[in-house]
Amino acid sequence: MRFRLKRDELYAVLVILPSILLLAVFVYGFIAQTFRVSLTDWGQTAALSLQPEINYVGLSNYADLFGGFLNIRFRQDLTNMVMFTVLFVGLSLATGLVLASLVDNLIWGETVLRTVFLYPMSLSFVVTGTVWRWLLQPRGGINLLPTLVGLRAGQFLWLSSRDQQLTFDWALLPHYAVVALLALAAVMAGAAVLRRRRRQAAAWGAAAAMAAAVVATGLSRRWQLLPYSEAHGFSTALWGVVLAAVWQMSGYTMALYLAGLRTVPDELREAAYVDGASRLQIYRHVELPMLMPITVSAIVILGHIALKIFDLIFAMAGPDHAPTSVPAITMFLKTFRGNQLAVGAAIGTILLVIVSLLIVPYVVTQYRGDGGGRA
Amino acid sequence: MTRSMMVKLAALALILALACVPAGAAVSGNLEIFSWWAGDEGPALEALIAKYEATYPAARVINSTVTGGAGVNAKAVLKTRMLGGDPPDTFQVHAGQELIGTWVVAGRMEDLTFLYEEEGWMNVFPAGLLKLLSTDEGIWSVPVNIHRSNVLWYVPENLNKWGVKVPATWQEFLEIAPTLQAKGVVPLSLGENWTATHLWECVAVAAMGPEKWDQLWAGKLSWKSPEVIEAWKLFGEVIKYTNADAPSLSWQQATDMVVQGQAAFNVMGDWAAGYMATTLKLEPGVGFGWAASPGTNGVFVMLSDSFGLPVGCPNRENAIAWLKMLGSREAQDIFNPLKGSISARIDSDMSLYNKYLQSAAADWRTNVIAGSLAHGVVANERFMNDFATVMEIFLQTGNAEAAANAAEAVAIQSGVITR
Numbered sequence: 001m002r003f004r005l006k007r008d009e010l011y012a013v014l015v016i017l018p019s020i021l022l023l024a025v026f027v028y029g030f031i032a033q034t035f036r037v038s039l040t041d042w043g044q045t046a047a048l049s050l051q052p053e054i055n056y057v058g059l060s061n062y063a064d065l066f067g068g069f070l071n072i073r074f075r076q077d078l079t080n081m082v083m084f085t086v087l088f089v090g091l092s093l094a095t096g097l098v099l100a101s102l103v104d105n106l107i108w109g110e111t112v113l114r115t116v117f118l119y120p121m122s123l124s125f126v127v128t129g130t131v132w133r134w135l136l137q138p139r140g141g142i143n144l145l146p147t148l149v150g151l152r153a154g155q156f157l158w159l160s161s162r163d164q165q166l167t168f169d170w171a172l173l174p175h176y177a178v179v180a181l182l183a184l185a186a187v188m189a190g191a192a193v194l195r196r197r198r199r200q201a202a203a204w205g206a207a208a209a210m211a212a213a214v215v216a217t218g219l220s221r222r223w224q225l226l227p228y229s230e231a232h233g234f235s236t237a238l239w240g241v242v243l244a245a246v247w248q249m250s251g252y253t254m255a256l257y258l259a260g261l262r263t264v265p266d267e268l269r270e271a272a273y274v275d276g277a278s279r280l281q282i283y284r285h286v287e288l289p290m291l292m293p294i295t296v297s298a299i300v301i302l303g304h305i306a307l308k309i310f311d312l313i314f315a316m317a318g319p320d321h322a323p324t325s326v327p328a329i330t331m332f333l334k335t336f337r338g339n340q341l342a343v344g345a346a347i348g349t350i351l352l353v354i355v356s357l358l359i360v361p362y363v364v365t366q367y368r369g370d371g372g373g374r375a
Numbered sequence: 376m377t378r379s380m381m382v383k384l385a386a387l388a389l390i391l392a393l394a395c396v397p398a399g400a401a402v403s404g405n406l407e408i409f410s411w412w413a414g415d416e417g418p419a420l421e422a423l424i425a426k427y428e429a430t431y432p433a434a435r436v437i438n439s440t441v442t443g444g445a446g447v448n449a450k451a452v453l454k455t456r457m458l459g460g461d462p463p464d465t466f467q468v469h470a471g472q473e474l475i476g477t478w479v480v481a482g483r484m485e486d487l488t489f490l491y492e493e494e495g496w497m498n499v500f501p502a503g504l505l506k507l508l509s510t511d512e513g514i515w516s517v518p519v520n521i522h523r524s525n526v527l528w529y530v531p532e533n534l535n536k537w538g539v540k541v542p543a544t545w546q547e548f549l550e551i552a553p554t555l556q557a558k559g560v561v562p563l564s565l566g567e568n569w570t571a572t573h574l575w576e577c578v579a580v581a582a583m584g585p586e587k588w589d590q591l592w593a594g595k596l597s598w599k600s601p602e603v604i605e606a607w608k609l610f611g612e613v614i615k616y617t618n619a620d621a622p623s624l625s626w627q628q629a630t631d632m633v634v635q636g637q638a639a640f641n642v643m644g645d646w647a648a649g650y651m652a653t654t655l656k657l658e659p660g661v662g663f664g665w666a667a668s669p670g671t672n673g674v675f676v677m678l679s680d681s682f683g684l685p686v687g688c689p690n691r692e693n694a695i696a697w698l699k700m701l702g703s704r705e706a707q708d709i710f711n712p713l714k715g716s717i718s719a720r721i722d723s724d725m726s727l728y729n730k731y732l733q734s735a736a737a738d739w740r741t742n743v744i745a746g747s748l749a750h751g752v753v754a755n756e757r758f759m760n761d762f763a764t765v766m767e768i769f770l771q772t773g774n775a776e777a778a779a780n781a782a783e784a785v786a787i788q789s790g791v792i793t794r
Contacts, residue, residue: 045790048454048457048477048483049481049483070761070781070784070785073764073767137623138619138623158623159622159623160619160623162770319447319568320767321567321622323622333447336450337450338756339477
């Protein structure tokens, strides 16, 4: 019996071994190699010779990306990426939820509609991007829709706009962070007071006071990331990209939510009904809370797609349109067009860290939820 | 014809035949050609391959094409292959610094001076072109075509209708532009980012002249000098009269605006002539007209596709045979009428070309030759990549000094200035 168990385990290890080895080399080995390259200056003249001269330069590529004069584009890329992620994830969830709720209440045609809404997902982002590029041409496409009913053609510039809203000064990012901390601490302190938790209230209050002191003395304004002010903000041109991405992925969130709605036991609905709840109340107080885990999964799945987006924007706006550019595009161009391989590796590493910030907590909580796996 | 002459001719023919046969027989096996020529440009490459295979029946050509992104995708694949130690036998590359700054400084290319000397190309390619193809260490590629970057396109009939003349200088353009705008016509159509860089080089060459332009790339003129700042300011004035939706348009769509009468002028390389003549079936000189872009009369801002010889390519002899063929008058005259460009040689057969190309070829033989920035002749790839950011800074802020400072920083970082 004991011998047999061991043989089972041996088989199991043998079966898993190839994929472990492949992962070790092709994922984790390459991540390590990319990080190593990002600490060098690979990308000087003769970067592509057989024996390129590569020197260790520490974190200076990273410092340069966040504070160097010429990397203004990378900083706008980061801003764009954050704005795009928030809008894309938020709008996809909202659209998907609305669609799912509507489809769920249909008496007929559900299968057809579900397929229709899910279809865009079967396209690649390059196809979506090309089609929407045409649709969003300022002289044609959807700007011409109003003329069908006799109105003037739309004038919105979609992808070509250079307007920015919600502008902020990159140099003052630490200041904004302190102000945000102040606001958070104040709110938490207030909440603790209301709940009569004195110790918490005191701790948050102290944090708020410290943040207020830093702001009041002007200290936080002196911690500048750049020696000059540099405006970044939400590019209006991103709306076009968000529209295309939401069109493609909201069917997917709909499918997720629809599956979630199906898992709500009928007994719960009936119990609520018996207690006198209206259809709307059942939806609000029974069904929506039970969709929370689905929402979290959807945020993680859509979030990591949004943070790494490349092909959609490359197809829609081309490589060099700064108002819609994201770090992944700059990484590609720096590496393969500009021959600055170390800088490309640094951008890649930053992207990896940002995506991990989103995914690792999710994976950890999932793992804990399962009771830590086999043990 | 005397008998002795007949004999001599027969002997010559025999010698030629003997000289050709072993050459043809010696070349066998594969030849891999790497390029981004497909679509409209595909047939021109196919014609060259057909000629090569007809000359060397024992050879087989592997046509490796990576399309898309105006060559960006192909260059990414090429770089991966070269770094991985798997070079193609020969590859398409923009002649000049795009080749030199990436591959020659890396020691990945063979010097082709021997080929130029054997084939007598030193005398059939203009000296200005040879200078741009070479460094002190050698000549690095064989140009198959020449395109002109500084061309202003218009529709003659439309200009008559609007009562404007072709501007000879940017000042003249700025004078007539408000008139055109008042008539609801976009004075100058523009497309996505790289076409802005393309326009910038035409404006800059006009503002500073070809000598200063050369000095800029030789590192002898500062990017912060008054001449360059003037060029940025003039460029800023000019783009005020362009269409607001420029970033959404391809160069073809910008050309379409002129053809359809929505815009008066467009500055684009002469592949636009190929587009209008072949794709839109317009007659050169009637359906569309052209002039050197304002302020650049007598200057030919050139760019060229070329092929080089990578160190360690698997079929070196075949690649050399291919390069020899590319440089020949016959091959150039097969390729270029199809591609819509002119022969790099000054002895091409003009009767094979259309009216536009004939005028370009005439200019090619007489004009001052300058190298294009937007198409890789004068600046290395790192500079070009970061210059796209400089252009975005300028388009966003409109600040000439900021753009000049940024360009100076790029020039220092990319080694253009210390070169």
